[in-house]
Amino acid sequence: MDWDALIRSELDPMVPYAPGLRASEVRERSGKDVILKLSSNEHPCGPFPAAVRAMEAVLHRLNRYPDGSAHALREKLCATLDLAEENLVVSNGSNELIRLIAQAVLRPDDEVVFAWPSFVVYPMVTQMFGAVAVKVPLTDDGVHDLDAMLAACNDRTRLLFLCSPNNPTGTIYSRDAFEAFLAKVPEHVLVVVDEAYFEFVFDNDYPDALEYFDGVRPIAVLRTFSKVYSLAGLRIGYGALPAPLAQAVDKIREPFNVNTPAQIAAYYSLLDEPELERRRLENQEQKTYLYSCFDRLGVAYYRSHTNFVYFMTEKPVEVFEALLEEGVIVRDFGTAPALRVGIGTPEDTAITIAAFESVVARLGSI
Numbered sequence: 001m002d003w004d005a006l007i008r009s010e011l012d013p014m015v016p017y018a019p020g021l022r023a024s025e026v027r028e029r030s031g032k033d034v035i036l037k038l039s040s041n042e043h044p045c046g047p048f049p050a051a052v053r054a055m056e057a058v059l060h061r062l063n064r065y066p067d068g069s070a071h072a073l074r075e076k077l078c079a080t081l082d083l084a085e086e087n088l089v090v091s092n093g094s095n096e097l098i099r100l101i102a103q104a105v106l107r108p109d110d111e112v113v114f115a116w117p118s119f120v121v122y123p124m125v126t127q128m129f130g131a132v133a134v135k136v137p138l139t140d141d142g143v144h145d146l147d148a149m150l151a152a153c154n155d156r157t158r159l160l161f162l163c164s165p166n167n168p169t170g171t172i173y174s175r176d177a178f179e180a181f182l183a184k185v186p187e188h189v190l191v192v193v194d195e196a197y198f199e200f201v202f203d204n205d206y207p208d209a210l211e212y213f214d215g216v217r218p219i220a221v222l223r224t225f226s227k228v229y230s231l232a233g234l235r236i237g238y239g240a241l242p243a244p245l246a247q248a249v250d251k252i253r254e255p256f257n258v259n260t261p262a263q264i265a266a267y268y269s270l271l272d273e274p275e276l277e278r279r280r281l282e283n284q285e286q287k288t289y290l291y292s293c294f295d296r297l298g299v300a301y302y303r304s305h306t307n308f309v310y311f312m313t314e315k316p317v318e319v320f321e322a323l324l325e326e327g328v329i330v331r332d333f334g335t336a337p338a339l340r341v342g343i344g345t346p347e348d349t350a351i352t353i354a355a356f357e358s359v360v361a362r363l364g365s366i
């Protein structure tokens, strides 16, 4: 077999998604008993208690295929978000929805505009379908440069991703900036607003893209149960899509893309608003403790609207390794002068702060 002839050449430059290091690997390397995996923006606690009970109750029914239309969950989400069912799509993680939207709309040589650095899956789906990535640098404050993103649009632009709040910087753009952007974005461009960290935001100036979603405008809004709801291991996300796009995605998704425990766990998670609020507040509080540690140690960082913080370092490789030796796994970005650390429980924060202090004592600075 001539594998080069067989496999689509668009895939040649792609590299597989690199997950963070496993805790077991780091335990061996560091000799520490407690390993904190703060590299994947996961929630430190398990799923909501009611979700766990509901999943346990459903395990003996896994001989059956899931409800392919996720009817109960979609109905619940529509009621919660005030959306019509024709606009609500659930997916195997919001990752799948990003890919399905790209697959539904991209033709070879189309252009896809997104900020950079941002979520690594945007360039991946762009390349996967033979389209061209147009990366627009963030401003010096780590915020999407919406004017530059508009300037990057042309007749070949098909798709534009906004990551709000942005991963990895945790930053948001303002309501005014978003409204000015929406007023100018060309009509032929589909704007996909990825709100994976939506639930962690407290800022009143944060524009919730769902408020601008009317089912007619070419805007899609994506969210996930992987973060504040702690269902990352189950893979479930959802999106508000204009009906023609929702129908296209429905045609190309796998017939049973969202498994039964995921559907049921997501449903029951939505019923427990006090637990959601408790997690939001705890995340906010732990983030301020981390900020005060960074301020004390002279570490520069972006103020984050998420459950992770992006901090600057002139020696990312050494700092990454030194934190590993302390049993703390953070996310690196190759040689970029920054690292990203997740927010954990109060106990996790105490360990994280002690780890940063000891790294500064060892390396002199971060």
Ligand SMILES: Cc1ncc(COP(=O)(O)O)c(C=O)c1O
Binding pocket: 040, 041, 092, 093, 094, 095, 096, 119, 163, 166, 167, 194, 196, 223, 224, 225, 226, 232, 235, 236, 237
């Ligand atoms: C910005 C952003 N979008 C989407 C996702 C994917 O989430 P999911 O687990 O729902 O696929 C992530 C996960 O880290 C993310 O950071």
